[in-house]
Amino acid sequence: NAGVTQTPKFQVLKTGQSMTLQCAQDMNHEYMSWYRQDPGMGLRLIHYSVGAGITDQGEVPNGYNVSRSTTEDFPLRLLSAAPSQTSVYFCASSYSRGIETQYFGPGTRLLVL
């Protein structure tokens, strides 16, 4: 198993541009989530999904959209990037229906100019 994979590893955007951060897992996990990590802070939950077709908001959802059309994939979309979205983004998945024993991906470092 490849585990949780994220692409790209690093991205530079200009303010107003859009992009999609990809996340995939091959462990048949139902629960998937997106976090952002800013310097000196812990991870903050953006969105999560408990299964295909089901998504919900986390702590900091504004400016981000998600969808879950398959069990394997959980992309995160930035429709109009802002400098405040400069951060490291982590995707995670769990075999349980919730937050227990989440496996995290390697992260995507995003810089918005």
Place this chain on the structure above:
Amino acid sequence: GESVGLHLPTLSVQEGDNSIINCAYSNSASDYFIWYKQESGKGPQFIIDIRSNMDKRQGQRVTVLLNKTVKHLSLQIAATQPGDSAVYFCAENSGGSNYKLTFGKGTLLTVNP
């Protein structure tokens, strides 16, 4: 708002010593707690968890203690090794949620050979 916090942002220990990392939480409704380890440039890695019906749980070289009376969580690492050098985060299930985690800010543990 309620949050999870850490008493010490950095901790430096000698190889072979025991390490203790502390965490305070303020949401009395949270009933599930997790410790994560994050090495530089990587995603968080699950270490150990504990539910509120327990006050102690042991793993391999690690022990988590939970004091619900003072809303305090600690991670003890026995015989600390250089490979234990990382940032350690505590996290709580936000107010008892099955789907949302709230992370603390993290403690940087440095192990000196």
